[in-house]
Amino acid sequence: MDNTKSILEILAAEAALGVGCLLLVAVCSFLLARKVVLRLVTQAAGRTNTRWDDALVERGVVSQGSYLVPAVVVYFGLDFFSFDTEILARIVRAWFVFCLVIMTSRLLGAGADIYEYYPISNRRPIKGYIQLANLIVFLIGAILALCTLLDISPWGIMSGLGAMTALLILVFRDTILSLVASLQIAAYDMVRTGDWIEMPGLGVDGDVIDVSLHTVRVQNWDKTIITVPTHRLIQDSFKNWRGMTEAGGRRIKRSLLVDQTSIKFLDQAAVYRLSQIENLQPYLADKMSDLANANRGKEGGEGPSLNRRELTNIGTFRAYAEAYLRENTNIHNEMTFMVRQLPPSSNGLPIEIYVFSNNTDWESFEIIQADIFDHLLASLPTFELRLFQLPTGFDMRIMADGRKA
Numbered sequence: 001m002d003n004t005k006s007i008l009e010i011l012a013a014e015a016a017l018g019v020g021c022l023l024l025v026a027v028c029s030f031l032l033a034r035k036v037v038l039r040l041v042t043q044a045a046g047r048t049n050t051r052w053d054d055a056l057v058e059r060g061v062v063s064q065g066s067y068l069v070p071a072v073v074v075y076f077g078l079d080f081f082s083f084d085t086e087i088l089a090r091i092v093r094a095w096f097v098f099c100l101v102i103m104t105s106r107l108l109g110a111g112a113d114i115y116e117y118y119p120i121s122n123r124r125p126i127k128g129y130i131q132l133a134n135l136i137v138f139l140i141g142a143i144l145a146l147c148t149l150l151d152i153s154p155w156g157i158m159s160g161l162g163a164m165t166a167l168l169i170l171v172f173r174d175t176i177l178s179l180v181a182s183l184q185i186a187a188y189d190m191v192r193t194g195d196w197i198e199m200p201g202l203g204v205d206g207d208v209i210d211v212s213l214h215t216v217r218v219q220n221w222d223k224t225i226i227t228v229p230t231h232r233l234i235q236d237s238f239k240n241w242r243g244m245t246e247a248g249g250r251r252i253k254r255s256l257l258v259d260q261t262s263i264k265f266l267d268q269a270a271v272y273r274l275s276q277i278e279n280l281q282p283y284l285a286d287k288m289s290d291l292a293n294a295n296r297g298k299e300g301g302e303g304p305s306l307n308r309r310e311l312t313n314i315g316t317f318r319a320y321a322e323a324y325l326r327e328n329t330n331i332h333n334e335m336t337f338m339v340r341q342l343p344p345s346s347n348g349l350p351i352e353i354y355v356f357s358n359n360t361d362w363e364s365f366e367i368i369q370a371d372i373f374d375h376l377l378a379s380l381p382t383f384e385l386r387l388f389q390l391p392t393g394f395d396m397r398i399m400a401d402g403r404k405a
Contacts, residue, residue, distance in 0.1 A: 026070035033066040059110040101141030128182035128213035196241040249332040249356035257348035259386040279323040348388030
């Protein structure tokens with residue numbers, strides 16, 4: 001009895017010593033791979049001009065591979081033990097599967113980083129597909145690791161998943177909706193990173209900074225960030241300003257409200273005065289020639305007459321505004337170009353400027369638009385026109401002072 005106990009103690013001590021030695025070798029192999037091999041690989045990747053090896057290093061694909069080295073050492077070292085090492089072998093194989101899953105996930109991330117270097121990544125983002133692939137990899141990895149530990153066939157678990165389809169659909173409902181939405185967004189090129197989109201119902205008005213499987217992140221102009229579920233871009237309508245940027249022109253659509261009581265015919269003195277404006281000289285020369293032909297043989301005195309065609313200050317102002325805009329280098333002359341008169345109302349006669357600037361940058365656009373209307377507003381008195389404006393307190397004080405005088 002004592003001999004048997006002694007033999008068992010000796011075998012246990014040998015087993016413990018063997019396991020300890022094996023673990024020591026595994027730790028040494030891990031440190032060698034981590035401190036030496038990984039450092040050499042990182043330095044080699046930094047010397048090359050290619051980007052893919054840098055992405056692999058930055059994403060930790062190579063560093064994760066160092067965790068496979070001790071697993072391989074332990075797995076093959078178990079063959080040298082005389083006792084049953086099946087449980088240890090299962091644990092090592094499960095660890096091996098876990099490491100491979102992490103490596104695959106990081107490899108997918110590195111692939112996404114490499115894809116971002118190419119211009120097509122803005123038009124065809126793949127981040128959503130990468131996230132879906134990661135989900136599938138982790139799901140399959142969890143099943144394989146569990147089957148390895150329990151020493152059962154993975155096909156048994158896979159077949160059992162068919163009965164859980166309804167539950168899976170319920171659990172992954174948002175993922176399925178987001179996947180379908182991502183496919184439609186990519187197929188129809190609806191949204192790209194960097195696009196300016198508007199969704200008033202959700203308070204979205206800014207640049208898209210990230211498009212993923214489940215969410216689209218937008219940075220509004222006030223620097224707040226809104227996260228929108230991807231499927232809402234399919235369910236709801238939104239405005240994408242990318243077409244404006246690609247066209248190279250941003251619309252200016254604004255009106256001047258002219259006081260209708262200031263509109264009148266131009267007399268000869270006014271025509272002569274306005275003919276000194278260089279931008280108006282071609283218009284006035286052609287117009288006066290047409291009027292002379294149209295009015296030949298018609299009665300009329302020295303001043304304007306309804307018996308003849310006459311120039312008006314509002315029509316001449318529209319011609320000046322158009323000539324001024326034609327000479328403005330900030331206006332896109334190949335797009336819609338109109339200076340038009342809208343129906344009169346109780347707020348005056350609207351003279352609308354409908355043109356496109358050739359600079360789509362927001363700040364530059366606002367400066368261009370402001371400069372144009374600064375000039376046109378200041379030009380109105382030259383044509384003896386007044387801007388319509390509701391009475392203010394200042395107007396009331398002037399009226400009161402006039403009555404007192």
